[in-house]
Amino acid sequence: MFLKLILLSIFFIAISFVIMGIRVLFSKNRKFPVTEIGKNPDMRKLGISCPRTLDALSRKGKTDFSGCVNCALYNAGK
Numbered sequence: 438m439f440l441k442l443i444l445l446s447i448f449f450i451a452i453s454f455v456i457m458g459i460r461v462l463f464s465k466n467r468k469f470p471v472t473e474i475g476k477n478p479d480m481r482k483l484g485i486s487c488p489r490t491l492d493a494l495s496r497k498g499k500t501d502f503s504g505c506v507n508c509a510l511y512n513a514g515k
Contacts, residue, residue: 473487474486474487474488475487475489475490
């Protein structure tokens with residue numbers, strides 16, 4: 438019973454990797470989509486950058502968080 442469960446799990450994981458790889462095989466540029474926030478051009482267009490970069494800039498006082506005034510995370514430390 439346990440062996441069947443393990444084999445079935447491995448089968449479904451393998452199928453999911455194959456299905457995700459199909460998009461890469463049939464796309465024009467044959468690359469995985471950029472999922473890292475700091476390197477994603479769509480995130481940059483929205484003004485969203487890497488959290489580590491924002492943290493480093495905020496420690497130096499070089500960021501403007503005026504757009505975050507209504508955010509619960511912004512107001513949590515006050």
